[in-house]
Amino acid sequence: xxxxxxxxxxxxxxxxxxxxxxxxxxxxxxxxxxxxxxxxxxxxxxxxxxxxxxxxxxxxxxxxxxxxxxxxxxxxxxxxxxxxxxxxxxxxxxxxxxxxxxxxxxxxxxxxxxxxxxxxxxxxxxxxxxxxxxxxxxxxxxxxxxxxxxxxxxxxxxxxxxxxxxxxxxxxxxxxxxxxxxxxxxxxxxxxxxxxxxxxxxxxxxxxxxxxxxxxxxxxxxxxxxxxxxxxxxxxxxxxxxxxxxxxxxxxxxxxxxxxxxxxxxxxxxxxxxxxxxxxxxxxxxxxxxxxxxxxxxxxxxxxxxxxxxxxxxxxxxxxxxxxxxxxxxxxx
Ligand SMILES: [Zn+2]
Numbered sequence: 001x002x003x004x005x006x007x008x009x010x011x012x013x014x015x016x017x018x019x020x021x022x023x024x025x026x027x028x029x030x031x032x033x034x035x036x037x038x039x040x041x042x043x044x045x046x047x048x049x050x051x052x053x054x055x056x057x058x059x060x061x062x063x064x065x066x067x068x069x070x071x072x073x074x075x076x077x078x079x080x081x082x083x084x085x086x087x088x089x090x091x092x093x094x095x096x097x098x099x100x101x102x103x104x105x106x107x108x109x110x111x112x113x114x115x116x117x118x119x120x121x122x123x124x125x126x127x128x129x130x131x132x133x134x135x136x137x138x139x140x141x142x143x144x145x146x147x148x149x150x151x152x153x154x155x156x157x158x159x160x161x162x163x164x165x166x167x168x169x170x171x172x173x174x175x176x177x178x179x180x181x182x183x184x185x186x187x188x189x190x191x192x193x194x195x196x197x198x199x200x201x202x203x204x205x206x207x208x209x210x211x212x213x214x215x216x217x218x219x220x221x222x223x224x225x226x227x228x229x230x231x232x233x234x235x236x237x238x239x240x241x242x243x244x245x246x247x248x249x250x251x252x253x254x255x256x257x258x259x260x261x262x263x264x265x266x267x268x269x270x271x272x273x274x275x276x277x278x279x280x281x282x283x284x285x286x287x288x289x290x291x292x293x294x295x296x297x298x299x300x301x302x303x304x305x306x307x308x309x310x311x312x313x314x315x316x317x318x319x320x321x322x323x324x325x326x327x328x329x330x331x332x333x
Contacts, residue, residue, distance in 0.1 A: 003247055005033070005247060010065075011062055014035075017038040018037055018038070018193065021035070021062055023054075024052070024058075032082070033244050034047045039072065040071065041069070042066070042071040043069075044073075046074045046076070047074075048083060048084055048088075059089065073090050073095060074160070074168075075097065076187065077178075077186070077199055078103040079182060081244075082244065083153070087151035090154045096154075096157065097154045097157045100159070100186050101159050104159075106183050107150070107153055113146075113147070121217075123136050123140050125217050127324070127326065128217070129305065130282060130327070138294070139294070160186050166188065176189055176201075178201035179224035180210045180221040180223075181200050182200070185201055186199065187201050187202075189235065194238055194239050194240060195239065195242060196235060196252060198242060199244050201228075201229070202229070202232050202241060202255055202256060203245050204246040204248075204249045205246045207259050207262050207263075209303055210225045211299060211306050212302055212306040213302045220309045221309075222263060222309070223310055232252050234253075237250065266286075269287070270287070273286045275330075277329070277330050278329050279327060284300055287307070308329055317329050
């Protein structure tokens, strides 16, 4: 039923009050879905696409086709493919940005960059993962890609509070918190429409990246992700998931079960591999059976570390730093 996505710059009706559009991404994952919900006197945008000329052209075309103006911009989380055009849209159409508080400030911080601070902790992070000093230099050079695909962020926002309900026009949407993929991810569920706008929290076919990044290397995002995922297992099987990537699906509880299974397979494989001493780098092929470029490596390292931190916190692994500053992991007997 929803197996044919709308072409870029076009609108597909999910219902008369909810519209589906697609924006191109200059990545291996080549698209993001964005949605429009009927608001009072116009349409609320939910997620924006990256700030590229293609996406801005697509928005211009879409907005011309609508029967009312843009009323506000809602962003599920601060990743560039979701927030990229938010500044452009809010400024051009003079509307407010709606976002969770931690997401807004995380985006402002990333946009601002390092502000002259030394990146010794980033270097320590990659060294601990098991990269050579030359590779560490490579990975920690040329940061600041966020601002290249995100338009300047608005200086004011309206806070979305997880657990509360947001009224968009006549429809009321429950704001569901997701942790682990981003700091304070918001999904929107409308029981009356039987629709969940999921963001990246629950995706068909692919799983959202769950990473322990250099800003918080000891974090346990997989625990928090799986914990907040439980709410989605409670949604009705009939509910239509409108995801940020791939096509809409029903039976969210089944997809949640598949995602949990996927992570447990990774955890089991890592435990097995760590029967002999391993590093994050030596474990990458256990989790990713493909060649990884520099961009993918950034996510792969964080994802692998997230799984290891989960096992560490469960007391199933030991982690010892060797004389070179490299973390050595081993399964506990
Ligand atoms: Zn994301």
